[in-house]
Amino acid sequence: KAIRRQRQMCIRDRVTVRAASSFISQMQAVQNLEELGKDDFETVKAKAQAHWDEVLGRIEVEGGTTDQYRTFYSCLYRSTLFPRKFYEIDKNGNILHYSPYNGEVLPGYMYTDTGFWDTFRSLFPLLNLVYPSVNAEIQAGLANAYRESGFLPEWASPGHRGCMVGNNSASVVSDAILKGVTPEEDIATLYEAMLAGRRKVHPTVSSTGRLGHEYYNTLGYIPYDAGINENVARTLEYAYDDWAIARMAQAMGRDDVFGEYARRALNYVNVFDGSTCFFRGRQSDGNWSAPFEEFATGRDYTEATPWHYRFFVPHDVNGLIQLFGSREAFIREMDRLFTLESDEMQLDVSDVTGLMGQYAHGNQPIQHMIYLYNYAGQPWKAQYWVRDVMNKMYTPTPDGYCGDEDNGQTSAWYVFSALGFYPVAPGTTQYVLGAPLFKKATLHFENGKNLVINAPENSDKNI
Numbered sequence: 001k002a003i004r005r006q007r008q009m010c011i012r013d014r015v016t017v018r019a020a021s022s023f024i025s026q027m028q029a030v031q032n033l034e035e036l037g038k039d040d041f042e043t044v045k046a047k048a049q050a051h052w053d054e055v056l057g058r059i060e061v062e063g064g065t066t067d068q069y070r071t072f073y074s075c076l077y078r079s080t081l082f083p084r085k086f087y088e089i090d091k092n093g094n095i096l097h098y099s100p101y102n103g104e105v106l107p108g109y110m111y112t113d114t115g116f117w118d119t120f121r122s123l124f125p126l127l128n129l130v131y132p133s134v135n136a137e138i139q140a141g142l143a144n145a146y147r148e149s150g151f152l153p154e155w156a157s158p159g160h161r162g163c164m165v166g167n168n169s170a171s172v173v174s175d176a177i178l179k180g181v182t183p184e185e186d187i188a189t190l191y192e193a194m195l196a197g198r199r200k201v202h203p204t205v206s207s208t209g210r211l212g213h214e215y216y217n218t219l220g221y222i223p224y225d226a227g228i229n230e231n232v233a234r235t236l237e238y239a240y241d242d243w244a245i246a247r248m249a250q251a252m253g254r255d256d257v258f259g260e261y262a263r264r265a266l267n268y269v270n271v272f273d274g275s276t277c278f279f280r281g282r283q284s285d286g287n288w289s290a291p292f293e294e295f296a297t298g299r300d301y302t303e304a305t306p307w308h309y310r311f312f313v314p315h316d317v318n319g320l321i322q323l324f325g326s327r328e329a330f331i332r333e334m335d336r337l338f339t340l341e342s343d344e345m346q347l348d349v350s351d352v353t354g355l356m357g358q359y360a361h362g363n364q365p366i367q368h369m370i371y372l373y374n375y376a377g378q379p380w381k382a383q384y385w386v387r388d389v390m391n392k393m394y395t396p397t398p399d400g401y402c403g404d405e406d407n408g409q410t411s412a413w414y415v416f417s418a419l420g421f422y423p424v425a426p427g428t429t430q431y432v433l434g435a436p437l438f439k440k441a442t443l444h445f446e447n448g449k450n451l452v453i454n455a456p457e458n459s460d461k462n463i
């Protein structure tokens with residue numbers, strides 16, 4: 001009876017509140033409220049529903065289970081949440097933004113809340129494929145970030161944030177340009193920004209720009225005795241980022257820059273220890289750091305053990321295979337990774353989760369690794385493990401992820417993998433094949449064309 005009375009009171013006292021916010025000013029918030037027009041609550045709700053249906057309807061999948069649909073569309077949903085719009089529209093229809101970099105209100109686009117260390121891997125390639133008009137705005141915003149701060153962001157939230165390693169803005173920028181997504185008028189600025197980033201580091205935010213560039217640019221690696229943490233991870237990521245820059249320079253006809261960066265892209269070799277067949281911390285005098293603890297997270301790696309960076313050469317997998325001595329040796333170590341248990345595991349970070357042997361799907365540095373079986377000539381193992389990870393590490397429940405989802409990256413991995421292909425090395429237009437999860441998938445592109453993926457004999461057993 002009390003509940004019924006309470007409910008009646010609620011109905012009698014129901015009010016509708018119209019609210020808007022702005023990063024710019026109170027007057028702009030009033031302007032933003034105009035977006036609602038005269039719509040009532042139900043109309044706003046229906047419009048939101050229709051918009052999500054359009055966004056999520058860009059990919060249609062058929063022939064799966066209800067749980068698989070829920071997981072797939074939950075992942076696609078999360079892939080579209082970040083980065084967030086940080087721009088607004090004035091009363092004359094002009095795009096403008098509050099700059100988190102210099103505090104001014106300026107014309108043009110701005111997006112925020114994404115960490116490139118995570119999202120360069122497959123989230124941005126997914127945007128380029130399915131939502132290029134959105135990434136065009138994001139890229140325009142990156143050009144603005146460079147104009148307003150002298151740096152591309154690595155972890156924007158909303159200004160430069162000290163977080164993670166690498167210079168993976170190079171990947172995000174070059175992938176969009178090479179795929180024809182970036183607005184023409186921003187390409188020159190973004191190219192300049194990429195090149196500027198290799199010789200400097202932000203004065204107060206050490207993860208913006210390249211920490212340790214003096215060492216990397218002379219020795220070809222960041223030594224572990226330089227007082228810079230996560231030196232192996234930084235070296236490997238800078239090498240990949242250099243490759244992304246080389247790809248850009250090549251596309252722009254800058255042969256001199258291309259040659260220089262194509263050489264630097266091979267710097268991963270400098271931290272490969274042939275005696276252990278692992279990437280390993282190295283002193284400035286060339287000696288390896290000791291002791292080598294293959295099951296421990298530590299100063300040389302980012303949120304990872306040596307196993308999790310062992311296969312991070314996405315841009316030169318054939319070169320990586322050569323370092324192992326042979327395809328057979330490479331495959332043997334790949335196989336071992338999935339079954340190897342160790343009492344010696346020492347994890348002083350909480351990020352190493354979603355374990356299958358030493359494989360850790362719950363964090364990002366290894367998420368491309370399964371697809372490397374294709375380069376080694378055993379694609380059926382990629383197909384097997386990709387399906388296994390999709391089945392075991394994702395569920396359509398509130399705790400449906402096995403670790404860090406991280407701004408859409410772990411979700412985008414699932415979306416690509418369920419479609420049957422994955423961007424191992426953003427910065428090329430190549431995808432590596434896995435095996436589709438559904439019997440049929442249709443991608444509706446913004447240019448009006450469709451891609452239909454048919455796998456009618458697909459099943460739990462026939463992957």
Ligand code: CA
Pocket residue numbers: 118351362363364404406
């Ligand atoms: Ca993470």
